[in-house]
Each structure stands twice: as C-alpha cells, then as structure tokens.
Amino acid sequence: MRTHLTRTVALVLFAVVGCGSETAGGAGGHSPAPDPAPHTKERAGQVAEAWDGSAAADAYSKGYYPMQGPVQRPEGGWRDAEDEEAYATQNFALSAELPKTHKGGKVTWQSGETLTLDLMGAREAYETLARNSGEGPRLTVTGAELGEMTQATSRGPATVPAWLFTLEGYDTPLKRVAIGPSKVPKPPIGPAAQGVSADLWNLGGVVEVAGNGRSVTVVAHHGACDDGPAVDVLETDGSVVLSGYMVGTDDGLCQDSLHAQEKTVELDRPVGDRVLLDAFTGRPLGPARH
Known part of the structure; x- marks a missing residue:
C-alpha cells in the first residue's frame, strides 16, 4: 500500500x-x-x-558526536510558566560582561580517551540561546564561567567543557556545551x-x-x-x-x-x-x- x-x-x-x-x-x-x-x-x-x-x-x-542537545536547564527546571516561555522563545537579557574566549576545550570519555576541539566563546554560546529580545517574559543572565557537563555521545558518556550561565532567580546555572561536534x-x-x-x-x-x-x-x-x-x-x-x-x-x-x-x-x-x-x-x- x-x-x-x-x-x-x-x-x-x-x-x-x-x-x-x-x-x-x-x-x-x-x-x-x-x-x-x-x-x-x-x-x-x-x-x-x-x-x-x-x-x-x-x-x-x-570524533565527538553528541547524542543529546547542547543545553542543560537549571536543576529542577523552570520555576514558572513565564520562564519556560522565555526559554522557548529564546528571550534573554544580559546584565553582565561575558568572559573572553579561552583556548581549546577537552572532551574526556569514561575510557580515559580525550579529544581537544576549538572552544566556543561565551558570547557565541550566549547568542545560541538568546535569539530574541522582544516583549514578553525574559530570562536575565547575570554572569558566566567556564565549567563542565556530562553529555551522551556516540562513544558513550563524556565530560565536555560548558559555559555556565547564572540566571537571575536561580541557584544553579543554565549550562551550554562550549564545543561543536566533529565534522561527519x-x-x-x-x-x-x-x-x-x-x-x-x-x-x-x-x-x-x-x-x-x-x-x-x-x-x-x-x-x-x-x-x-x-x-x-x-x-x-x-x-x-x-x-x-x-x-x-x-x-x-x-x-x-x-x-x-x-x-x-x-x-x-x-x-x-x-x-x-x-x-x-x-x-x-x-x-x-x-
């Protein structure tokens, strides 16, 4: 049929x-x-x-090929529907100076294997999250620092560099992977x-x-x-x-x-x-x- x-x-x-x-x-x-x-x-x-x-x-x-998206929300998720809407519409405000670009970032798998890739700057990472500055609910970024997060990849779980964005009203950061995948x-x-x-x-x-x-x-x-x-x-x-x-x-x-x-x-x-x-x-x- x-x-x-x-x-x-x-x-x-x-x-x-x-x-x-x-x-x-x-x-x-x-x-x-x-x-x-x-x-x-x-x-x-x-x-x-x-x-x-x-x-x-x-x-x-x-290579490094993620099997999940590059963003992890603050622990416990969004505190209300307005913040959820702000994230969904990518409506952000920035009230802090972002760090300058660092050098390469290292991916580390559980086997101990590593791979060094170009590191995405904090400004570039922020702009992947904040594509809107219109009316309506907003999430306000009050700071950022380079840290790590765990991500599922084609080679199993890996620790990857991530930008940790501090959000107004949250105790834990919004994390965004600071590297891109390898070329397929x-x-x-x-x-x-x-x-x-x-x-x-x-x-x-x-x-x-x-x-x-x-x-x-x-x-x-x-x-x-x-x-x-x-x-x-x-x-x-x-x-x-x-x-x-x-x-x-x-x-x-x-x-x-x-x-x-x-x-x-x-x-x-x-x-x-x-x-x-x-x-x-x-x-x-x-x-x-x-």
Whole structure:
C-alpha cells in the first residue's frame, strides 16, 4: 500500500549529526526489537554493509558526536510558566560582561580517551540561546564561567567543557556545551532511492539513549491517513541501523504533511561505540531538535 505523502518532504527532513526534527510532539511509542520487516531489511543490510569496517566508520569512531542537545536547564527546571516561555522563545537579557574566549576545550570519555576541539566563546554560546529580545517574559543572565557537563555521545558518556550561565532567580546555572561536534565523514552510501520502499522514511534524530545503552528513543515520522510510525532495528558488530516506516498506509489521498512521534527501540546489547545509522539517509543519527 502506498502513501501519497510527497517524498521531497522527507528529503528536506534528513536526520544528520547536530540536526533533527524541530517537532517531537505526539504520544510516545515503544518498539520491540524484532527482525527488520521485509520491506526495510534489504535497505538496512545495505547500509550496515557499507558502513561496517569502512574508512568513514573508522573516522567516526575517533570524533565527538553528541547524542543529546547542547543545553542543560537549571536543576529542577523552570520555576514558572513565564520562564519556560522565555526559554522557548529564546528571550534573554544580559546584565553582565561575558568572559573572553579561552583556548581549546577537552572532551574526556569514561575510557580515559580525550579529544581537544576549538572552544566556543561565551558570547557565541550566549547568542545560541538568546535569539530574541522582544516583549514578553525574559530570562536575565547575570554572569558566566567556564565549567563542565556530562553529555551522551556516540562513544558513550563524556565530560565536555560548558559555559555556565547564572540566571537571575536561580541557584544553579543554565549550562551550554562550549564545543561543536566533529565534522561527519562522507557516508559510504547515499540516501535510499525513491521506490526502494513506499513507506520507508527518514528519522528526525535521537531523543535519548538509555543509560545502559540497551534502548534508543528517536523521532519517527508518519502521515495524516495512516496508523502511525514504526521503527525496526538491524544490529551488527559495527553498527545499529534504524528503519523508520509508516504503518497502515492507504491508497486514498493524504494530506501533504508529516507528523512526528517519539519511538523507543530495544536493542539486543548496548549501543556501545557502534555507529547509530538511519536506514533512509544512510547517515549517522544526531540529536533531535526540541
């Protein structure tokens, strides 16, 4: 059964490292880890075969690729709806002089491996948070210092440098990662050709990797006249390939739009340092945007 959603919409929504769906709404779902469905298995196998043991996989295994967003809110979250609105609308005010740029920042993994990357200045980090200075509720930054935070990455948890912004009315800081991800190596396989599967769609990014690495929550897409999204998984020694597709598509006319829904996939073993891949795009998955 074919969906009539426009394929070019999916091409615009490619999930790449550092990029994902801006809407992760909808009720969450849970997908067990069966063998991939017949219509996703061939493509997933092609992606795994292309990546496993490739130069791209080797380069990816040495880089810094976050699996969660770069911001951590103050402990306990926002104190009221106005502050939550201010953060959502990126409405900030600055009442302090920000520190000057420091030199390189070091990423440290639990294994002891490290990687030094260019450090983002405090002003640049602030400007990624504060894109609005209009009317309405605001969060006021009263100071900043360089510190650290823990972040999930493609190589497991890591300690990364972060700018700690002091907010008026809060005892704990708003943290923003002070480095950017490594450049993604050129994938050894291209996107799925149109017609490979009527229902195979790209994923919108990673929402969460469980602390034990045994499950992954991603943003999956579906249309206006189907039964929702599903995600199949193909695990190999070098990769975890996730295939997003639509369930219950009909031959009737569909609205040319996509809906997004979180889906959790259980794995046979922890992700570890395996590459987490999107079957449709053939690229590594990065964090979903919220």
